[in-house]
Amino acid sequence: MLESNRREIEVMANLLSSNDTQAEINRAFFRKSQCLAINIIGSPGAGKTTLLEKTLPLLTKSLQVGVIEGDIFTSKDADRIATHDIPVIQINTGGGCHLDSKMVSKVLPEFDWNAMDLMIIENVGNLVCPADFDLGEAFKVIVLSIVEGDDKPSKYPVIFRNAKAVVLNKMDLEALTDVNMEIMKQDILAINPHIRIFEVSCRNGNGLSQWISWLNQEVLNFKDQNL
Amino acid sequence: MLESNRREIEVMANLLSSNDTQAEINRAFFRKSQCLAINIIGSPGAGKTTLLEKTLPLLTKSLQVGVIEGDIFTSKDADRIATHDIPVIQINTGGGCHLDSKMVSKVLPEFDWNAMDLMIIENVGNLVCPADFDLGEAFKVIVLSIVEGDDKPSKYPVIFRNAKAVVLNKMDLEALTDVNMEIMKQDILAINPHIRIFEVSCRNGNGLSQWISWLNQEVLNFKDQNL
Numbered sequence: 001m002l003e004s005n006r007r008e009i010e011v012m013a014n015l016l017s018s019n020d021t022q023a024e025i026n027r028a029f030f031r032k033s034q035c036l037a038i039n040i041i042g043s044p045g046a047g048k049t050t051l052l053e054k055t056l057p058l059l060t061k062s063l064q065v066g067v068i069e070g071d072i073f074t075s076k077d078a079d080r081i082a083t084h085d086i087p088v089i090q091i092n093t094g095g096g097c098h099l100d101s102k103m104v105s106k107v108l109p110e111f112d113w114n115a116m117d118l119m120i121i122e123n124v125g126n127l128v129c130p131a132d133f134d135l136g137e138a139f140k141v142i143v144l145s146i147v148e149g150d151d152k153p154s155k156y157p158v159i160f161r162n163a164k165a166v167v168l169n170k171m172d173l174e175a176l177t178d179v180n181m182e183i184m185k186q187d188i189l190a191i192n193p194h195i196r197i198f199e200v201s202c203r204n205g206n207g208l209s210q211w212i213s214w215l216n217q218e219v220l221n222f223k224d225q226n227l
Numbered sequence: 228m229l230e231s232n233r234r235e236i237e238v239m240a241n242l243l244s245s246n247d248t249q250a251e252i253n254r255a256f257f258r259k260s261q262c263l264a265i266n267i268i269g270s271p272g273a274g275k276t277t278l279l280e281k282t283l284p285l286l287t288k289s290l291q292v293g294v295i296e297g298d299i300f301t302s303k304d305a306d307r308i309a310t311h312d313i314p315v316i317q318i319n320t321g322g323g324c325h326l327d328s329k330m331v332s333k334v335l336p337e338f339d340w341n342a343m344d345l346m347i348i349e350n351v352g353n354l355v356c357p358a359d360f361d362l363g364e365a366f367k368v369i370v371l372s373i374v375e376g377d378d379k380p381s382k383y384p385v386i387f388r389n390a391k392a393v394v395l396n397k398m399d400l401e402a403l404t405d406v407n408m409e410i411m412k413q414d415i416l417a418i419n420p421h422i423r424i425f426e427v428s429c430r431n432g433n434g435l436s437q438w439i440s441w442l443n444q445e446v447l448n449f450k451d452q453n454l
Contacts, residue, residue: 011238043270044354044383045375072355074382095385097324097355125382127271128299128324128353147374147397148272155301155352156271158322170374173403178430203405 019133022101026136029108030119036222037119038215039099039135041159042143044125047169049077050202051143051211052120056084058212063117063219068107070099070124077122087111098129101136118219127152131159138222139164147173150184157191165196167211172201246360249328253363256335257346263449264346265442266326266362268386269370271352274396276304277429278370278438279347283311285439290344290446295334297326297351304349314338325356328363345446354379358386365449366391373397374404377411384418392423394438399428 030037042048052067059065067088069078078090089107091099104121111119121137123130131140140163144152147170153160160166166188174181185197196214200207257264269275279294286292294315296305305317316334318326331348338346348364350357358367367390371379374397380387387393393415401408412424423441427434 043272043352043375044379045270045372071382073384076378076382097353124355125270126324126353126355128351129356132322145272145374147372147400148270151303152271155298155303157300173374173400176400176403 019101022105023134023136026101026105031226033113034223034226035116035119036219037137039137039140040122041130041140043127046143046145047202048122048143049080054202054208055212056086064115065118066111066116068121097124097126098133099123099135100133104135127156131162142166144168145170146179147177150180153187160188160191167198167200169200169202171199172203246328249332250361250363253328253332258453260340261450261453262343262346263446264364266364266367267349268357268367270354273370273372274429275349275370276307281429281435282439283313291342292345293338293343295348297349324351324353325360326350326362327360331362354383358389369393371395373406374400377407380414387415387418394425394427396427396429398426399430
């Protein structure tokens with residue numbers, strides 16, 4: 001092994017270990033605040049922000065929700081969420097391809113935690129790198145546009161192995177694509193038999209109520225477990 | 228600045244500088260071989276492999292073409308290309324989110340360079356990280372599914388700044404999405420006024436002939452410039 005490769009591997013290991021330490025601090029904070037934190041991961045254009053826009057108005061009837069938006073440069077997604085009158089903080093990674101636990105910890109003081117039930121962290125649009133960085137969330141949720149193709153779960157297995165749920169979005173376009181939903185779902189369950197799968201269309205609203213009621217129940221379960 | 232941050236920045240700078248050195252060696256090799264090398268970048272499911280499947284049978288009528296397929300784990304894409312009787316080599320990054328110039332240099336000896344006109348390198352499905360790593364290609368081409376949304380160019384500007392062409396794919400789905408093609412194209416040209424834009428549907432074949440004849444001409448131009 002070259003000296004430069006050895007150094008690179010050491011630095012990467014240190015980076016991940018220091019990320020994990022901060023992630024545990026964040027996790028303890030969320031637990032103490034009785035707030036379920038989730039980390040939403042998906043490719044650019046999978047529909048992460050649109051899913052939040054459809055989910056938040058229904059969730060916030062019963063819950064206090066906050067959003068952390070991760071983006072490389074712009075505040076476009078945070079601006080979209082802010083129009084729904086939800087407390088939202090933008091993190092710009094300045095070129096970085098994923099959020100890390102330190103970036104998240106720095107913005108936590110900007111929220112009012114007295115009655116926060118759910119903190120949704122939308123990661124940078126990327127199906128690869130965010131999978132490796134624990135932010136201190138209770139669990140990860142994948143958003144996958146079915147238009148991306150049924151081979152994606154087996155090509156990007158790490159994130160499917162580490163997530164609690166996957167929202168298969170843009171189901172309204174199914175008939176117009178060559179995607180085989182049975183293969184897609186079988187491959188997802190082969191990687192992670194315990195993952196919860198939701199088939200939705202943010203465009204026509206189909207399937208959203210199951211996703212929202214599941215998420216609502218997860219908030220209640222989290223509070224019960226952390227009384 | 229923390230000592231660990233300083234070390235991380237140094238290692239990243241060394242990494243990129245050592246990548247650039249190997250990229251120049253690759254570039255000199257492609258030039259000596261009179262072979263145009265291009266680096267295809269896009270999100271998972273943008274349609275990179277499908278574009279190649281549609282392009283190769285028409286290109287190979289007049290040109291010798293080889294393909295390097297970058298993937299995280301599987302050889303699914305290389306298997307698809309191999310059915311077209313094209314020399315193809317798979318690089319598995321083993322979790323890595325992009326190809327680098329050393330990975331590419333290692334597989335170059337596996338091709339026959341006596342009469343190679345075009346080497347197409349399909350990068351890992353990721354719109355962020357591959358933008359930073361020069362592989363020694365003559366230029367980069369982006370494949371973007373319009374279903375991903377018209378805000379994507381302004382949210383991921385680095386790759387649009389560094390590419391010579393962008394193939395806007397899945398145009399057959401335009402009427403069924405909320406994408407505004409004028410905004411998308413304006414934003415792309417605002418980032419990079421010299422970029423060539425192709426609007427195609429790999430599904431129904433629309434627009435492919437312009438892309439293929441442009442690429443064919445680029446091969447001829449490259450050979451003229453490197454006689």
